Amino acid sequence: MELYVNMILLTLLAAVTVAIIRQRNLFAVVVLTGAYSFLMASVMIALDAVDVAMTEASVGAGVSAVFLLTTLYLTESRELASDSGPAVPLAVSSLLGAVLVYGTYGLPRFGAADAPVQTHVGPDYLARSIPDTTVENVVTSVLASYRSFDTLGETTVVFTAAIGVLLLLRGRLRDYDRDSGEPGE
């Protein structure tokens, strides 16, 4: 059953990706990107990673779609035809895809119980989380209790990224007004 669900989801993902590549209307591309994120969230649920699925659905399909649409409002909503042919990009992405597929042969089998990720610190966290913290969701206890420094760093990354984007979006406007002599806001 799970195999068929995964097969259907991955086929749909491939179809959406081809549609994104072929589509020239950027508005449709944004909508398709949202559909891609939604399918990806479904794949994450099939893989029992509900936390990641929730993040993917809210960030990927929700907020970033809105951000992309707002950006489209500021620019053209139609992709310009490329000057060069598709030969070089096609060669680069085929080569990269081939390298990635080759790389998967070095990985442990999907879902293997003896994979390093299942035998390293994972079992330790699973065994200790409930006695130590009584937090049922081990993802939360690993994130906030055992690895609180990491999460503090991640929050700082969000902060830094937001400040950078805000400086770019707000700061340029003032420079532009000063240079052109137009009245600012």
Next chain:
Amino acid sequence: MRLDVILRITSKLILPFILLFALYVHFHGDFGPGGGFQAGVIAAGMLILFSIIFGVYAAKQVVSETVATVMVPLGILIYASAGIPALLVNQNYLNFSVLSEDTAHGQHIGILWVEVGVLTTVAGSMISIFYALVQRGRS
């Protein structure tokens, strides 16, 4: 958009439940999936939906641009302050076991505390980036 009655009424009905769901995801993060990050994104998404339907001016009366910008560094400060009680009693920074007599209960308090910080930063970032993007379109 102003004339779209169906969109306005349905979103009016949905909006409080989206915010309630964000709070559920936040406070239930130690039992079910989710946590501060997801809750922050959902709460910011609620405000963005609100401003798409009712306009940015209405949204800014709920959360002003200044508040949204201040939320970004405030969240980090909330998170970082969660480690200070442990320092005061000679324990490692961000050790939540000291927050309560019962060490496991202290962990619950600490997790909620830091998740509030994550929620504040994430929601503030999303809302202020959205405001900044919309503002550029206006000029």
